[in-house]
Amino acid sequence: MRRATREFITMILVGFVLYTIAYWSLLLAYGSNPRALIAGIPWWFYTLIISIVFNVIVMVVTYFMKEEPVDPWVEVKSVE
Amino acid sequence: MSEVITLEERISVIAVFTLYLAIMTALGLYARRVLKRTAIDKYVEEFYVAGRGLGTVIVALIVAAGLCSVGTFVGGAGLAWSLGMPWASLMGLQIFMNFYILYGLGKKVGIVARRINAISFGDVLYERYERSRLVALLYAVTLLVFFTAYCSVQFVGSTRVFEVMTGLPYMVALVLVGIVTVFYSVIGGMRGVGLTLVIQGFFMTLAYILLIVGVWGRAIADYGSLAAINEALIKTAGESFMNAFRLPVAWLFSQWIIFNLGLLALPHGLIATLTYRSVKAMKRAIYVGVPLVTLWTYGIWSALVGKIYFPKLTVPDHINPMLAMTFLPAGLGGIVYAGILSAAMSTIATMLIVVSSALLRQVYVIFVKPKATPEELKNVSTWLTLVVGIAAFLLAIAAPPALEYVIIMAIGGTMSALFWPIIGLFWKRANKYGAVAAMAVGLVVYGIDKLKLVPISATLFYGSDPVIPGLVFSLVAFLAVTYLTPPPSRRVIQIFWGARPPEEGKS
Numbered sequence: 001m002r003r004a005t006r007e008f009i010t011m012i013l014v015g016f017v018l019y020t021i022a023y024w025s026l027l028l029a030y031g032s033n034p035r036a037l038i039a040g041i042p043w044w045f046y047t048l049i050i051s052i053v054f055n056v057i058v059m060v061v062t063y064f065m066k067e068e069p070v071d072p073w074v075e076v077k078s079v080e
Numbered sequence: 081m082s083e084v085i086t087l088e089e090r091i092s093v094i095a096v097f098t099l100y101l102a103i104m105t106a107l108g109l110y111a112r113r114v115l116k117r118t119a120i121d122k123y124v125e126e127f128y129v130a131g132r133g134l135g136t137v138i139v140a141l142i143v144a145a146g147l148c149s150v151g152t153f154v155g156g157a158g159l160a161w162s163l164g165m166p167w168a169s170l171m172g173l174q175i176f177m178n179f180y181i182l183y184g185l186g187k188k189v190g191i192v193a194r195r196i197n198a199i200s201f202g203d204v205l206y207e208r209y210e211r212s213r214l215v216a217l218l219y220a221v222t223l224l225v226f227f228t229a230y231c232s233v234q235f236v237g238s239t240r241v242f243e244v245m246t247g248l249p250y251m252v253a254l255v256l257v258g259i260v261t262v263f264y265s266v267i268g269g270m271r272g273v274g275l276t277l278v279i280q281g282f283f284m285t286l287a288y289i290l291l292i293v294g295v296w297g298r299a300i301a302d303y304g305s306l307a308a309i310n311e312a313l314i315k316t317a318g319e320s321f322m323n324a325f326r327l328p329v330a331w332l333f334s335q336w337i338i339f340n341l342g343l344l345a346l347p348h349g350l351i352a353t354l355t356y357r358s359v360k361a362m363k364r365a366i367y368v369g370v371p372l373v374t375l376w377t378y379g380i381w382s383a384l385v386g387k388i389y390f391p392k393l394t395v396p397d398h399i400n401p402m403l404a405m406t407f408l409p410a411g412l413g414g415i416v417y418a419g420i421l422s423a424a425m426s427t428i429a430t431m432l433i434v435v436s437s438a439l440l441r442q443v444y445v446i447f448v449k450p451k452a453t454p455e456e457l458k459n460v461s462t463w464l465t466l467v468v469g470i471a472a473f474l475l476a477i478a479a480p481p482a483l484e485y486v487i488i489m490a491i492g493g494t495m496s497a498l499f500w501p502i503i504g505l506f507w508k509r510a511n512k513y514g515a516v517a518a519m520a521v522g523l524v525v526y527g528i529d530k531l532k533l534v535p536i537s538a539t540l541f542y543g544s545d546p547v548i549p550g551l552v553f554s555l556v557a558f559l560a561v562t563y564l565t566p567p568p569s570r571r572v573i574q575i576f577w578g579a580r581p582p583e584e585g586k587s
Contacts, residue, residue, distance in 0.1 A: 001191070001578070005188070005506050008184045008185065008188070012184070016180075016341055019172075024336075027169055031324030034165070034314055034319045035310070035311075040305075041306050044324075048171070052374070058183075059366075059370070062366045073579070073581055
């Protein structure tokens with residue numbers, strides 16, 4: 001259960017806080033300039049790039065999620 | 081470009097539509113056979129959470145296809161076409177729904193659900209908040225009000241498109257889609273819904289792949305580069321169309337909150353945490369779901385580019401069907417329609433199951449007949465699903481005009497009521513008094529602000545959506561009332577944080 005709480009906090013930190021900071025930094029920097037280009041590509045395509053980068057990050061974080069049994073009282077059973 | 085559809089295209093849509101509904105019906109009948117073999121004392125668990133035995137693909141699609149509704153395929157595309165960059169620049173907002181729900185809540189809710197034999201997310205909240213009848217009632221009322229409206233716009237969105245693509249009256253499609261969706265939900269339960277989700281997820285993915293290839297391929301061929309497409313959009317619709325901050329930042333950010341964190345408060349996505357077979361299946365459901373939702377959501381950009389080819393449309397929500405009929409070879413338009421239909425039907429079906437389970441467990445068992453027999457529960461679960469389906473269908477006949485705004489309202493209202501009590505699953509000090517206060521205050525503040533009885537968001541929150549004041553006031557009520565009242569019982573702590581079962585009689 002403690003691990004589940006840690007995972008919830010990780011989810012908020014990676015999936016919401018860091019992602020929102022990265023995404024909105026781009027949006028606030030270029031969003032009001034319709035003709036803004038970054039390396040010859042319209043700025044809004046970089047929201048897709050950021051999303052893909054975070055897709056990868058999220059997969060990596062998920063990879064390290066511990067695969068444990070979800071039996072109701074498994075810790076007690078294992079001790080007994 | 082004109083909005084004229086050829087006879088060949090119309091026939092292809094009708095053929096795909098008929099075949100699609102036949103497949104959905106067959107899958108519902110198959111699920112019924114599984115359900116019939118279930119022992120009577122396990123029937124309700126099998127009906128609502130498929131015996132907690134669902135694997136990777138279905139769990140992934142309960143979240144992804146359940147939450148990506150007709151909003152992603154019709155309403156959201158319509159908003160991108162009509163609002164332009166203010167909406168199109170927010171496409172990253174909902175892509176991590178599988179990660180949020182399954183990684184963030186999945187393990188805890190999955191374990192607790194097995195401890196208390198939960199069949200609805202309301203059961204988890206009810207147990208967490210010390211079997212408070214008020215928590216149960218507020219949960220059920222919230223779902224009944226907002227989700228029935230949400231379901232009705234799904235019916236409308238998908239069948240209005242049928243009218244555009246075939247020329248036949250949309251009531252024909254509405255009646256057929258209504259009958260088939262309610263049929264397979266009622267007779268197949270969650271297993272029936274899960275099986276149909278696999279086919280629906282396939283069509284949703286194929287539909288957006290076809291649209292992306294067709295529309296972007298044509299635009300690149302016509303203009304040569306992404307920068308030139310951007311310039312063409314400015315030339316067609318004006319500079320302000322491509323200015324993300326033409327609308328207030330507070331409004332944009334509140335949409336980000338609604339479709340991002342707000343997804344954590346939507347029980348038709350959260351039901352996935354009650355149904356998965358193992359953590360391994362749940363993890364894989366994240367791997368499958370996140371890229372799929374990313375594809376579906378960014379697929380909406382096709383509608384933005386569609387502005388170049390269809391600068392004027394009578395109904396913005398028609399943009400994706402028009403693009404499909406114009407840029408795809410005859411026959412493929414029908415597949416795009418199957419994708420749109422899938423988005424709607426998958427959401428309606430999961431919502432019917434979720435609202436029905438809430439009415440069964442949070443209203444019928446708690447308030448009407450606490451000692452109902454398994455046979456009675458079996459019958460009531462079937463009837464409740466049918467009644468909710470018919471109610472949503474009847475509401476759809478009234479045909480709400482702007483789909484996406486009803487969806488925003490439904491998610492905003494549910495989030496204002498349920499978000500903090502759900503976060504309370506991870507806060508030991510949270511108690512039933514705080515939860516009731518948070519739910520009631522969230523609902524009231526959101527309601528009076530949305531109905532413009534008191535303009536809270538306009539005066540205090542810089543023109544944000546009413547969900548922001550709803551959340552802020554709900555949080556204040558949650559914290560204040562929680563700290564002014566006693567902490568939860570030892571029993572609750574044992575169930576939600578302990579390793580040993582609580583001893584009966586001890587509090």
